Amino acid sequence: MKTNITLSMDKRRKRKDGMCPIIFRLSHHRKTISITTGFAVPPEYWNEKNREIKRTYNGVSSVARLNNLLMKKKTDLRDGINSLEENSSLEALSITDLKNILTKSNKSILFFEYGQQLIDEMEEAKRFGNARAYKSAMGALKKFNKKANLRFEEISYNYLKRFETSHFKKGNSVNGLSMYMRTIRAIYNKAIHQGIVSADYYPFKKYKIKSQPTAKRAISKDKIKRILDLKLESDNPLFHARNYFLCSYLMNGISFIDMAYLKVGSIVDGRIQYSRQKTARPYDIKVTKQLISILNYYLEDKSKDDFIFPIIRREQIKDQFHDVQWERKRYNKRLREIAILCEIEERLTSYVSRHSMATNLILDDVPINALSKMLGHSKLQTTEIYIKNLPTHIMDEYQERLEI
Known part of the structure; x- marks a missing residue:
């Protein structure tokens, strides 16, 4: 042994x-x-x-x-x-962790304390997005709990149902609750794995996390063109927001944070090469004529180590993350103004460019395998989510093809 x-x-x-x-x-x-x-x-x-x-x-x-x-x-x-x-936890433990567990050194660790430890570790590893999601869930749970302390064993099925009821009473969404519950579940799973709490108390054996499909986010090519044709001078507050949206659309739906971290040196032989912040997956995208016509404005008088877009302004990594968060909020606000100018009924957000790119390629009969690779999905099931949002008249047209 x-x-x-x-x-x-x-x-x-x-x-x-x-x-x-x-x-x-x-x-x-x-x-x-x-x-x-x-x-x-x-x-x-x-x-x-x-x-x-x-x-x-x-x-x-x-x-x-x-x-x-x-x-x-x-x-x-x-x-x-x-x-x-x-519990299959022993193998992964270091001898020091095992000693702490056996001597009950971790017995006094409470849910909020442990959650904060995880947040600190994430920030140390520069995973600021994950840390932000954990902070949000912990904040909501602390507000509901009303006590500074919360033992893992107190988070029962009934406790989660009360938290759920409180969440909905405030008019909050199902998917907002889903995000909180997934975070709580992740914290609990990590605590079980480290032997801090017994799996016998695990509340998610019985409690099932709810979610619902999000509203359709894609817009048509015609509406994309309205944004492209919008005449804006460089000193117009909407100028960068319009360009960010179009660049994201033309770069296979690149996320806002990945676009923010693109540097001039990311462009090699007419291609944009980068690794996604979320998954570290590498991307290699062709720079089209339409894309370079927008990028040229941002590339002028810059060196290889400069960021392409004026989103990140500070040097410390944690500060850079906050730069991206702040600029994304301003970006989404200005997209709503652009929607009004372009007479677009749909709600424009930073995610719409990615969904629009995927949906429009599906409508152009691009094979789902190719689309999955362009989006950087590791599973086809993820790409199929976009198909669920296809307009009804398109589905009707597909059905008509069955006629003999």
């Missing part, structure tokens, strides 16, 4: 009174660490073969009771190891 626990005497740490501490020696993944028992006896009274205190020791009222207590502690530790092994 890779993991074992044995009772031993640590003669290396002999105390001034001549006594040596009795310890549990934990072995895991070929490493060893000690766990204190709180007891110590003179080394001559330790039976190394039987792993117990000799009966001749008179430093306690009952040697038998002390040995029984040590054996019970050992059994409890062994049970803890077996439980982690049964």
Whole structure:
């Protein structure tokens, strides 16, 4: 067995009174660490073969009771190891994490404390988008909970249903609740994996997260052309927003954050090459004539290391993330003004360019496999979501093709 626990005497740490501490020696993944028992006896009274205190020791009222207590502690530790092994959590733990779990060092960790630890780790790893989503969910749950502390065991099925009811009473959406619940579930899963809470308390065995299809986001080529034909001078507040939308559409629906991080050096031999911020997946996109006609404005007098678009203005990575968030809010606000100018009934957002690109290519009979690759999807099922939003008259036209 890779993991074992044995009772031993640590003669290396002999105390001034001549006594040596009795310890549990934990072995895991070929490493060893000690766990204190709180007891110590003179080394001559330790039976190394039987792993117990000799009966001749008179430093306690009952040697038998002390040995029984040590054996019970050992059994409890062994049970803890077996439980982690049964939950498939043991293998992934470091020996220090395992010790903390077995000695209940993590027992006092509460849900909000643990969630904040995860947020701190995400920010340290520069995963600011994920950290932001976790902060949002934690904030909503803290507001509902009204107490500073929340134990994992308190998050029961009934607790989640009350949180759900409170969310809907405020007029909030199903998908907003879905985002919160997925985050809560992710935090709980991580805590189970690390042995902080038992899987027996897991509330999502019974509670099912709800979601509903989002409203159709795509707009037609005709409406895209209205945006393209909009006459705007470079000092117009809507100038950059219009260009961002068109560039996203012409670059296979590139996300706003990926567009923000594009540098002049990303353009190589007439192609834009970059890795997506969210997945690190590489992209290689052709620069078309229509696209370069917009990009030329931004490329003038810039070096290879300069960002193409005036979105990121600071040097620190965390500051850059906030630059992107702030500019996206302003971008979406200005897209609503552009929709009014272009007489577009649909609600324009930064996501509409991606959905419009996908939908318009589907309408032009581009194979779904090709579209999936252009969108950077790893599964066709993800691409099929766009097909669900096709206009009804297009589906009618497809049905008419069945006629013989």
